[in-house]
Amino acid sequence: MPDRLLLRLSPDGGLTWLRQAGAARVASASAPGLPPASALESAGEIVVLVPSEDVLLTEAKLSARNRAQLLQALPYAVEDQLLAPVEELHFAASSGNGDQVGVAVVARAKLRAWLDTLGAAGIRPDILIPDALALPAGQGRASALIEEGRAVVRLAAWSSFACTLAELPGWLAQAQAANALAPLTVHDFRAAPALALPVPVAGYQDRQRDPLAFLAAAFDDTASSSSRPWAGRGPGRETINLLEGEFTARHRAARGARWWRIAAALAAAVVVLAIANLGFDVLRLSRASARMDTLAQEAVHKAFPDIDAAQLARLSPEQLMRGRLDRLRGGAESSGLLRVLAQIAPVLGTNSPTLIQTRGMEYRNGTLELALRTRDVAMLDSVRERLATVPGLKAEVTAANPGADGVDGRIRINGSAP
DSSP: EEEEEEEEEEEEEEEEEEEEETTTTOOOOEEEOOOHHHHHHHEEEEEEEEEEEEEEEEEEEEOSSSSHHHHHHHHHSSSSGGOOOOGGGGEEOOOOOOSSSEEEEEHHHHHHHHHHHHHTOOOOOEEEEEEEGGGOOOOOOOEEEEEEEEEEEETTTTTTEEOOOHHHHHHHHHHTTOOOOOOOOEEEEOOOOOOOOSEEEEEOOOSSOOOHHHHHHHHHHTTTTSSOOOOOTTTOOOOOSSOGGGGGOHHHHHHHHHHHHHHHHHHHHHHHOOOOHHHHHHHHHHHHHHHHHHHOOOHHHHTTTOOHHHHHHHHHHHHHHHHHHHHHTTSSSSOHHHHHHHHHEEEEEEESSTEEEEEEEEEEETTTEEEEEEEHHHHHHHHHHHHHHHHHHHHHHHEEEETTTTTEEEEEEEEEEO
């Protein structure tokens, strides 16, 4: 758990501070004056206790659907308790369950003066509460903190007052007469003897030391009680914080927003780099494709010298090769070398190579000349007859030259569509 820095602003403007460190919130001794910069930087939470003399603490019964409506209705709910115009006051509320809420009221000018004083010292608080709320209360007890010339009394969860020591007996008597005073525990931080009070006292602890350390411990105890009238963030905790509405502390969120902006900028940079890399790959592949097209055109032109530059510019190498293959297959024409060869292959393939040998062939203008070697003239004529029976083919023997190893003959085949 991060450190908490607890500060107390006195009515005369003086500051005392202490640091609560670790998960156990171990408090150091308080020190007067401004905390060092190192303490401010390491603090995960800054809580400032302000004089309760300047804050009206009360409660009201309100029903609102959301927080914004609740804050809008607060001034009218406690208007009969106010001495100053509503426009000059700032209102904060607890976040308790049900319709009953605690209300804190302070003059806007006073709240701005506190924040300006703290800001001039480099202190930006997360929580600002009256020091009376750090006193123990609830469960049928009241607490009083007595210092030199000043007393702060918390009568109940949302009821308190602060006064001079001379005024304290009168205020306590009025609270008792109004049946608003629970058994009182007094914490006296003066070196003087105990005060004589006109009300029953459940406990009197005199000659105490370090009031801020006491308030820090009581602050944590109050935070863990059922009422929880402080500005904690845990689930189920009832909260009150003067820094609400237009005075909401935003520096923590601004720090987080800054990191989010940095993360967003880094993400945008990654996207830009990815797009740039993709564009580079597209450019590289397009150049490689252009080189491949050039090599393919050169290969086609080398294979078919009769293809001119105009044809290469108009048609792709693939289209040119497909056209040439279609022409070799015959395409839509009446004859073609590949088609004729496919027709005569079954005839020539049924004979043993020892009886018929293909010595060569020549294809020109739809006519195929086969050069064969057969055993004798009769075998040559037999091949011609079988070729002539193939639908669409005409075959004739154009040469027969007997030799020592057989007859060298030629058969002319004219192919037409079957």
